[in-house]
Amino acid sequence: MDPRVREHARIVAEHSASLQPGDNVVIDAHPVAEDLVTALFETCADVGANPLAVSQRTGTRFRRAYLRNHEGEFELPSHEMALFEEMDVYIAIRGDANVTETADINPAVSREYGKARKPLLDERLSKRWVLTQYPAGANAQLAEMSTEGYENFVWDAVNKDWDEQGEFQAQMVEILDPAEEVRIVSGDSAEGTSASSQNSTSSGYTTDVTMSIAGNTTINDTGKHNLPGGEVFTAPVLDSVEGEVLFDKPLYHQGREVTGVYLRFEDGEVVEHSAEKNEDVLTEVLNADDGARRLGELGIGMNRDIDQFTYNMLFDEKMGDTVHMAVGRAYEANVGEENERNESAVHVDMIVDMSEDSVIEVDGEVVQRDGTFRFEDGF
Amino acid sequence: MDPRVREHARIVAEHSASLQPGDNVVIDAHPVAEDLVTALFETCADVGANPLAVSQRTGTRFRRAYLRNHEGEFELPSHEMALFEEMDVYIAIRGDANVTETADINPAVSREYGKARKPLLDERLSKRWVLTQYPAGANAQLAEMSTEGYENFVWDAVNKDWDEQGEFQAQMVEILDPAEEVRIVSGDSAEGTSASSQNSTSSGYTTDVTMSIAGNTTINDTGKHNLPGGEVFTAPVLDSVEGEVLFDKPLYHQGREVTGVYLRFEDGEVVEHSAEKNEDVLTEVLNADDGARRLGELGIGMNRDIDQFTYNMLFDEKMGDTVHMAVGRAYEANVGEENERNESAVHVDMIVDMSEDSVIEVDGEVVQRDGTFRFEDGF
Numbered sequence: 020m021d022p023r024v025r026e027h028a029r030i031v032a033e034h035s036a037s038l039q040p041g042d043n044v045v046i047d048a049h050p051v052a053e054d055l056v057t058a059l060f061e062t063c064a065d066v067g068a069n070p071l072a073v074s075q076r077t078g079t080r081f082r083r084a085y086l087r088n089h090e091g092e093f094e095l096p097s098h099e100m101a102l103f104e105e106m107d108v109y110i111a112i113r114g115d116a117n118v119t120e121t122a123d124i125n126p127a128v129s130r131e132y133g134k135a136r137k138p139l140l141d142e143r144l145s146k147r148w149v150l151t152q153y154p155a156g157a158n159a160q161l162a163e164m165s166t167e168g169y170e171n172f173v174w175d176a177v178n179k180d181w182d183e184q185g186e187f188q189a190q191m192v193e194i195l196d197p198a199e200e201v202r203i204v205s206g207d208s209a210e211g212t213s214a215s216s217q218n219s220t221s222s223g224y225t226t227d228v229t230m231s232i233a234g235n236t237t238i239n240d241t242g243k244h245n246l247p248g249g250e251v252f253t254a255p256v257l258d259s260v261e262g263e264v265l266f267d268k269p270l271y272h273q274g275r276e277v278t279g280v281y282l283r284f285e286d287g288e289v290v291e292h293s294a295e296k297n298e299d300v301l302t303e304v305l306n307a308d309d310g311a312r313r314l315g316e317l318g319i320g321m322n323r324d325i326d327q328f329t330y331n332m333l334f335d336e337k338m339g340d341t342v343h344m345a346v347g348r349a350y351e352a353n354v355g356e357e358n359e360r361n362e363s364a365v366h367v368d369m370i371v372d373m374s375e376d377s378v379i380e381v382d383g384e385v386v387q388r389d390g391t392f393r394f395e396d397g398f
Numbered sequence: 399m400d401p402r403v404r405e406h407a408r409i410v411a412e413h414s415a416s417l418q419p420g421d422n423v424v425i426d427a428h429p430v431a432e433d434l435v436t437a438l439f440e441t442c443a444d445v446g447a448n449p450l451a452v453s454q455r456t457g458t459r460f461r462r463a464y465l466r467n468h469e470g471e472f473e474l475p476s477h478e479m480a481l482f483e484e485m486d487v488y489i490a491i492r493g494d495a496n497v498t499e500t501a502d503i504n505p506a507v508s509r510e511y512g513k514a515r516k517p518l519l520d521e522r523l524s525k526r527w528v529l530t531q532y533p534a535g536a537n538a539q540l541a542e543m544s545t546e547g548y549e550n551f552v553w554d555a556v557n558k559d560w561d562e563q564g565e566f567q568a569q570m571v572e573i574l575d576p577a578e579e580v581r582i583v584s585g586d587s588a589e590g591t592s593a594s595s596q597n598s599t600s601s602g603y604t605t606d607v608t609m610s611i612a613g614n615t616t617i618n619d620t621g622k623h624n625l626p627g628g629e630v631f632t633a634p635v636l637d638s639v640e641g642e643v644l645f646d647k648p649l650y651h652q653g654r655e656v657t658g659v660y661l662r663f664e665d666g667e668v669v670e671h672s673a674e675k676n677e678d679v680l681t682e683v684l685n686a687d688d689g690a691r692r693l694g695e696l697g698i699g700m701n702r703d704i705d706q707f708t709y710n711m712l713f714d715e716k717m718g719d720t721v722h723m724a725v726g727r728a729y730e731a732n733v734g735e736e737n738e739r740n741e742s743a744v745h746v747d748m749i750v751d752m753s754e755d756s757v758i759e760v761d762g763e764v765v766q767r768d769g770t771f772r773f774e775d776g777f
Contacts, residue, residue: 041473043475043476043477043478045477050429050432053429053459053460056453056460057459057460057462057463058463060459060460060461060463060464060467061463061464061466061467063464064463064464064465064466064467064468064469065467067470069473069475069477069478070460070464071452071454071475071477071478071481072452072453072454072458072460073450073451073452073453074435074451074452074453075450075451079451080432080436081432081435081436081439081449081451082439084436084437084439084440084443085439085440085442085443085449086443087440087443088439088440088443088444089443090443091446094420094448096422096448096450097422097484098422098424098448098450098481098482098484098485099422099448099450099481100484101480101481101483101484102450102477102478102480102481102484103477104480105476105477105479105480105481106477
């Protein structure tokens with residue numbers, strides 16, 4: 020076994036899940052992630068925790084077979100519920116034999132299945148939980164990388180000193196947490212530091228968006244629930260978003276790639292949208308419910324070991340020198356008592372590249388220019 | 399997927415487990431058995447049952463990793479117990495990537511682990527349960543067969559008309575159930591129909607053993623708990639076994655092969671034993687406890703699609719034209735109220751080839767000669 024698998028397991032157990040003697044652990048993985056599950060069983064033994072391996076994730080052939088053949092209403096299975104109620108820690112491992120395994124499942128059936136199983140999700144989220152990635156060949160393929168290249172990528176992003184990374188990110192939390200207003204400018208608009216030119220990119224669009232984050236809480240993601248971690252995120256005040264965003268990185272939603280997503284906001288709401296490819300997927304997301312046309316998250320990617328886009332939001336949203344915005348649901352922990360929370364059923368992240376011709380302004384001051392933060396050398 | 403996998407799943411679900419709508423099902427398998435688990439998920443969906451895939455079996459790298467690293471006492475994990483309490487059906491699938499995966503686990507640790515988890519086993523056995531086999535490469539290798547040859551072998555033995563097989567076996571149940579005494583003769587001793595010559599085989603030993611089964615119940619194994627099924631079995635009366643047995647087929651115990659096992663019984667107890675290879679393994683089994691020196695089971699193999707020995711007791715004990723005897727624990731269902739039950743911690747089956755120079759006598763009458771039953775053509 021690659022020694023980096025054992026290091027990965029150690030970080031999951033010690034840093035993310037804070038495994039304790041006697042903990043009842045459920046490890047949920049596709050069969051291809053056998054190495055990491057094995058290493059986690061070792062770690063559980065070392066700590067004195069009780070591991071159970073299950074395989075219920077989206078993307079397993081099991082799940083597809085069940086959903087393809089099921090008819091009628093879904094039940095909430097009481098044996099799974101009983102398991103989760105007695106569980107202390109839930110470790111979910113991404114890693115697939117085929118990332119398009121869900122391609123021939125009716126999305127409406129998946130939604131009904133998810134709805135019936137919502138109490139299981141709530142139970143899981145009430146416990147210590149971690150979502151991480153095993154570098155399987157299919158995920159490498161999605162990232163357009165060799166398997167070994169992808170292994171290096173994943174373990175570089177995951178197996179790091181999270182205390183040090185957390186301190187680096189905390190500098191940005193200190194700026195955002197007490198702030199009132201954030202402005203994100205990228206593309207031709209950003210050519211002057213305090214950008215205001217209306218020159219557009221070749222698509223005719225550019226990014227210049229302003230939002231209030233007043234009263235909301237900025238969270239430092241140091242790899243506790245998501246491994247890799249590496250973002251700093253908050254929630255925009257619901258009606259405050261004004262301006263336009265051209266997302267540079269493709270959105271990969273329900274097995275389809277949407278490129279060149281453009282959104283224009285007025286009073287917090289998307290009033291115009293377009294995409295270069297698969298615009299109908301974007302339209303469907305925005306029409307899901309009222310909250311789906313409003314932002315629920317603003318995140319700053321700060322994990323510079325994630326240096327390329329891999330069509331996997333667990334990594335992409337933490338990529339160094341990017342910001343991401345999600346339409347839909349806001350995290351409860353981000354929303355201050357005075358502010359309304361976006362309670363949409365969807366939460367779809369989209370990414371803007373900030374490495375060139377870009378600035379982040381906070382309360383009128385530039386805090387990042389072309390990917391370099393104010394608190395770094397070379398700013 | 400090979401259509402025989404779906405047929406296998408259908409038989410497990412319909413015939414063995416009698417799956418019902420709303421059943422909470424746990425399917426426990428090694429990752430190599432992914433095809434059969436997938437087919438079972440389809441079948442669960444068809445029926446309206448709720449499947450959960452887990453991977454806790456002996457022979458997984460998970461289990462080995464846990465047992466190698468564990469120190470101190472084992473706990474009974476309450477989350478697994480809660481799962482089993484809410485479970486209606488337990489489906490265990492044999493199938494390995496390496497049948498010697500347990501080779502470097504301390505057997506004493508495995509025993510302690512099993513002891514701590516005994517309530518989980520009891521809970522499982524109190525539900526509908528099935529043990530079956532997926533024809534993985536490692537199991538083919540153990541059987542000294544090609545993978546495709548082994549697939550044919552497994553699915554021939556499993557995917558059959560169990561009602562018809564059950565009727566064939568019932569003829570032997572009718573003979574054994576009301577009977578008082580059984581005599582098994584094999585080797586040179588059997589040359590006369592009512593054999594009494596003392597000529598021995600080249601090893602110096604032969605088989606001529608007599609036992610009472612009076613008051614005990616003969617069970618017809620038609621593939622309900624074991625798939626394949628195909629035996630008819632009862633329990634000898636504890637002190638009644640007299641004579642000697644030379645087991646023709648090797649015993650494969652805790653990863654070691656024991657050949658040429660010879661046992662001599664007086665008043666039901668093994669008073670002499672030997673083996674050609676790895677006799678110490680046999681000695682250890684017999685010394686486990688008092689019951690380990692007495693028989694707990696007499697079985698007649700009647701599944702003629704199992705036509706070769708594959709070092710896998712799930713198949714071997716049902717092989718056509720064989721009988722098997724187990725030292726150790728008797729099944730509760732076999733032992734009549736008037737008789738004492740062997741409650742040993744061990745139950746180790748061993749096999750005698752009855753296809754040549756052999757007879758089974760019941761209450762003094764020959765009921766099988768050289769593998770042909772009294773109720774068959776050619777007797």
